[in-house]
Amino acid sequence: MRNTILWSLLGLVALLMLPWALPFVLPANEAAFWTANILGRALVFGIIAMSLTFLATYGGFISLAQMMVAGIAGYTLAILVDGAVPHILGGFGYGAAIPLGLLAATLMGLLVGAISVRTRDIYLLMITLALAMGVFRFIETNIAWFNGYEGIRNVVGPTLFGQDFRNPLVFYHIALATAVLLYAGILYLVRTPFGLVLQGIRDNPRRVAALGYSVGLHRIAAFGVAGFIAGCGGILSTIYNIGISPGSIGLGATVNVLIMSVIGGLGHPVGAFIGSLIYTVFDTFAATIYDRDRFNTLIGVVFLAIVLVSPDGAIGIGARLRRLLARRP
Amino acid sequence: MSAGMDLAATIVLNGLTLAALYFIVASGFSLIFGLMRVVNMAHGAMYLVAGYVGYAVFEPLYDRDVWYAWYVGVAAGVAFAAVFGAFVQVVLLGWMQGQELRQALVTIGLSIIVADQLLAIYGGTPRQFFAPDAIFGSTQVPGVGGYPTFRLVQIGIALAVGIGLWLLLNRTKLGMMIRAGVDDRQMLGACGVNVPLVGVAVFALGSALAGLGGVVGATAQPLAMGADGRFLLISLVVVIVGGMGSVTGTALGAVLIGLAEQIGQALFPTYSVILTFVIMVAVLALRPQGILGRA
Incomplete structure (x- = not known):
């Protein structure tokens, strides 16, 4: 246990110092590019995937x-905050618009949880996908809001x-701080x-219900x-992105979040960040690996390979390698 | 007859022709789900593949002005989708039977690759089939006036698909096996039926229906990138509303969603999408298994 905490703290310090360490191995302009466009973006995607x-x-x-x-949080922010183009509602500074955006996302999460509360497994997958695409199409066709x-x-x-x-x-440090706080929050929450x-x-679920807990309310709260x-x-x-458009919550974006989570591994929250980093690196260097437009x-082939070979993602591959090495005398 | 009534009749007819297309596509999705318990997230990709492949066959024939160009295009699209579906079941999904979530993820990966490769091969320009002269032009419909003939044919095709599926499921040996498989796969296998082979047949049939939808849909309106997502979503909603694995339920769901979309667009254009989802949410709250689904 103490070992884990020590390693986590070391990792955190390493992540904090990373933007200053990068210029030692990369030219200055590339280091800045990595900080913002790969590490920063991977952290943001990772939070959503988490x-x-x-x-x-x-x-x-x-x-x-x-x-x-x-996207609901992003749109709420964009609708409420002063200076956004076009002006929809405005009248709020960032200090008020950001919490309101988070509130809207939490409420939307609760709503999704409530609508899908009686479904499981692939039914849940289908219904949440249908809901996401419904909201996407609504936003795409609605001009007024x-x-x-x-x-x-x-x-x-x-x-x-x-x-x-x-x-x-x-940006990197704010994203990192947010990610670390949320990550620690999740690890705390699952022990409560x-x-x-x-x-x-x-x-x-049946046994939990028999113990007297409300399965439905706990599910909705988790959402x-x-x-x-x-x-x-x-x-x-x-x-x-200096703004938001429907494309950022479309089918492609929705599936990308799933891809990141699955590539990283669904067995532990840290998988989300491993997956988002792999995704972002591929996204950035696709041009040199295969073809920018393709x-x-x-990423589809990588995703398919992971699902076919190692359904528990990169974490699973790591765990298997460790077991393999440990078996050797 | 008043202009208002005319408009109402047109909207209902539009809703029904749309429902016909939705039914053709969603029935394949429902069939696969009913027997295999596979949520085929690549169903929309099958629609897209059949549309593009069918068009590639159709175009040179159409340029040479042969009358059967469209029919050959339909056959090519449907056949390609069927073979592709069977291939997917044999190579990717068959050996992980029972791992439903993993199968859904595999088909998601597949649909990404397929859509991207189609974009690479055929480019982003929309394609539209020209229906043969026999079903082109417009027909006088009482209470509506002139109406595109092909969209009426669309209803006919959907009816034929519905009746054909009903006959297949209720009057043939294969249908008997499929229905038995829906209830109890293991027992069906114990009776000596080659269940994996039935699975391949069902997958081919379901994909062929998506393919038929693709070619028919691309004749009624241009086919473009993004249609895969749209028709996957439609299949999901229709099947969620109507009930999983039931042909009648799928038909009911398709009619409800098709009508809701057209009526919504006529009454409150920018909010029409909401109506579809209000229906879905209401069904989920009252009957999570769908209107005609079995609990």
Whole structure:
């Protein structure tokens, strides 16, 4: 146990120092590129993927609605905040619009949980996908609130301590802090009575119900927690992209979140970040590996290979390798 | 007859022709799910593949102005989808029978690759079949006026598919095996039936229906990238509403969703999508197994 904590702290320090360590191995401009476009982006994607991994690991729910929930946070921010183009509602600063966005995502998470509360496994997968695509098509066709196909631009983010939010170093550390806090929060939550009931539901919902717990309410609450996590990712990605458009919550984006979670492994929340890092690296270097325009084929093949060979993802491959090495005398 | 009534009749007819297309596609999805318990996330990709392959066969024939161009295009699209479906079941899904989630993930991966390769091969320009002269042009429909003939033919094709499926499931040996397999796969195997082979047949048939939908749909309106996602979503919603693995349920779901979409678009255009999902949510809340699904 103490060993794990020590290693986690070491890892955290390493991640914190990473942007300053990169220039030693890479030219300065590439180091900045890695900080913002690969590491920062991987952290943001990872947070959204972690909301799915949280549900899958501890509740056994595979929800395809997480990207849509993240998008709700992003759209709420873009609709409310001053300076967004076009002006939809406005009147709020970032200090108020960001919490409201997180609230909206949490509520949407609760709603998804409530709608799908009586379904399991592949039925849950189908229903959450249908919900996500329904919201996507609604947003894409609605001009009055979401500016339809174009989306909402110019969500530049707040200024912190005189620093621009989108400065690569600032953004990286904010994304890292958010990810670490949420990650630690999940690890704490699953040790609380709520988390234990959730894992009980995963293993045997009838027995949990027989013990007197409300399976439905715990499920809905878990989706609410996942909604909050996804919302944090949605806010960060909206500021990273300086706005949000329907494409960012479409079928492709929805499936990408699933791809990241599965590539990393659904057995532990850390898999979300492993998966998102692999995904982002492939996304960035697809041009040199195969063909820039054929990134989808590349990531599809990687995804298919992982599902066929190692359903528990990169974590599973790691665990198997470790077992293999340990067996050797 | 008043103009309002005319408009209402047109909207209902539009809804029904749309429902016909939805039924053709979703019945294949429902069939595969009913027997195999596989959520075929590549169902939309089958639709897309058949549309593009069918068009590739259709185009040179059409340029040479032969009358059977469209029919050959349909046959090619459907056949390709069927073979592709059988291939997927044999190579990728058959050996992981029972791992439902893993199968769904495999088909998701497959659909990404297929859609991307289609984009690479055929490019992003939309394609549209030209229906043969016999079913081209418009027909006078009482209460509506002139109406595109092909969209009426679409209803005919859907009816033929529905009746054909009903006959297949209820009047043939294969249908008997499929229905028995839905109830108890293991017992069916114990009776000496080659269940994996039946599975391949069902997968081919279900994919062929997606393919038929692809060619028919690409004749009624242009086929473009993104149709795979749209028709996967439609299949999901229709089957969730109507009930899994039931032909009648799928038909009912298709009619409900088709009508809701058209009526919604006429009454409140920017919010029409919501109506579809209100129906889905209401069904889920009251009957999670779908209107005609078995508990």
